Amino acid sequence: MDLISRRKVYVAVTSDGIVGTASLDGRVVRTVFVSPSNQRQGIGRKLMEAVERVARDEGVNVLSVPSSVTAEAFYTGLGYIAKSDSYHGDERSIIMARELV
Template sequence: MDCLIRTATSEDAAAISQVIIGALRDTNAQDYTPAVIEQVAQNFSPQAILRLLTQRRVYVATIDHHIVATASLDHDVVRSVFVDPTQQGKGIGRRLVAMIQSSALSGGVSLLRVPSSITAEGFYASLGFRKVRDEFHGAERTIIMELKLGK
């Protein structure tokens, strides 16, 4: 079971939506209320993913041609890093963020930011991101983190 990372296409929208909503409802539900989870999940319908594909560089990780994770780069901001709960802890998210970092560097970005969920704060910290501040969007707490790229 080798993991392949590639650029997402419009044909991937439904599978990306499924991975994100599954991770929100399983993993992120440990740190957020059901109301917050459902509010965030509304932003990741297949139609919403199709719009994001036109606005960001979106990547997917596949195993046996099945999408198991996604991440995107919006200028200098890492967004929507989600891994299927059955595949978490296997380094797939780490590989996706490495792809994002490489893409950002080649695009001239020297400082990456990420609006992290409470759930993912430790993951990003393990990759060298440092906490800058907390932001609140209603009941949803987001941790803004940064990583300097290059030397």
């Protein structure tokens, strides 16, 4: 419950129910997910637009996102650049960032 109270959480809803989520935790995007059956429909892009808009309004100049290997191309397409790698055991995350202008 502590995480949800400090993050701004966004959901994408269709007639099927909740199909996607994203959240903003200060200067970091977290929990971006779109159900596999709803991917490649612009839902992830819309969620990221909402997160970026709020981050800008809050004065964030650079937004970062820890990306999975499979999501790297998605974030690259949104203008994020890989900055470093982070490992939790064998799991690799790519820390990506984008300037908000």
